[in-house]
Amino acid sequence: MILEVDNIETFYGNIQALKGVSLRISEGEIITLIGANGAGKTTTLMSISGVVPPRSGEVRFEGRPINQLPPEEIVSLGLVQVPEGRRIFPHLTVAENLDMGAFMRRDKDGIRRDLAYVYDLFPILAERRTQAGGTLSGGEQQMLAISRALMARPRVLLLDEPSLGLAPLIVKQIFDIIQKINAENRTTIFLVEQNANLALQVAHRGYVMENGRITLEDSAQALLADEEVKKAYLGL
Ligand code: ATP
Numbered sequence: 452m453i454l455e456v457d458n459i460e461t462f463y464g465n466i467q468a469l470k471g472v473s474l475r476i477s478e479g480e481i482i483t484l485i486g487a488n489g490a491g492k493t494t495t496l497m498s499i500s501g502v503v504p505p506r507s508g509e510v511r512f513e514g515r516p517i518n519q520l521p522p523e524e525i526v527s528l529g530l531v532q533v534p535e536g537r538r539i540f541p542h543l544t545v546a547e548n549l550d551m552g553a554f555m556r557r558d559k560d561g562i563r564r565d566l567a568y569v570y571d572l573f574p575i576l577a578e579r580r581t582q583a584g585g586t587l588s589g590g591e592q593q594m595l596a597i598s599r600a601l602m603a604r605p606r607v608l609l610l611d612e613p614s615l616g617l618a619p620l621i622v623k624q625i626f627d628i629i630q631k632i633n634a635e636n637r638t639t640i641f642l643v644e645q646n647a648n649l650a651l652q653v654a655h656r657g658y659v660m661e662n663g664r665i666t667l668e669d670s671a672q673a674l675l676a677d678e679e680v681k682k683a684y685l686g687l
Pocket residue numbers: 463466467468486487488489490491492493494495645
């Protein structure tokens with residue numbers, strides 16, 4: 452297992468957002484976590500990335516507990532989050548945003564290779580490399596946010612609602628690239644989505660979350676065919 456989440460409980464002050472969440476993720480998998488607004492999906496990501504550390508339970512990366520580590524150490528281990536709302540640096544250029552993604556690294560040649568790789572994945576970013584991030588379209592900003600995370604050399608990429616607010620065609624393009632990143636680099640992907648249909652089409656396995664708890668866990672195919680999932684999350 453590359454990532455194990457063991458019975459974590461996470462709070463915002465007195466509000467308990469996660470009530471004992473457990474997940475098992477193998478290297479090379481695309482896992483999706485689906486659920487309604489407020490179910491606790493973002494909190495699960497934040498608990499893994501160390502931004503909102505769990506109060507109890509354990510998060511292990513390659514068998515090693517990481518839930519006591521500060522977020523930047525978790526990033527340097529290779530767990531890299533792309534936050535919801537594509538929080539890029541709007542006043543920095545595309546190229547500068549990508550540099551920021553590599554700030555923990557010292558391997559200049561590797562950084563250069565990864566930069567060429569992301570420009571190859573998203574040629575539009577190469578075209579706009581001297582443009583300020585804030586002048587990009589929503590879809591391009593999402594591409595930049597994913598690319599910036601790739602510059603940190605993720606072993607596990609944590610994606611929070613990459614489809615949010617984007618046109619279907621752009622979403623399709625971004626999800627194709629997510630699959631490509633997974634296939635080409637064996638990068639493990641943990642995808643949080645409200646667009647359950649789309650997420651289950653690219654994922655290998657999925658978890659369903661309700662009110663801070665995991666209520667279902669199965670292969671993506673089985674979840675797509677599940678009557679409860681169809682009714683509650685697929686609008687069928
Ligand atoms: P969304 O799709 O809306 O992001 P979500 O499934 O990601 O939903 P979370 O954002 O993890 O859900 O929220 C889980 C619970 O924690 C909700 O009840 C929410 O109101 C609460 N919550 C989230 N962030 C905070 C915060 N900063 N302070 C207090 N409560 C919070």
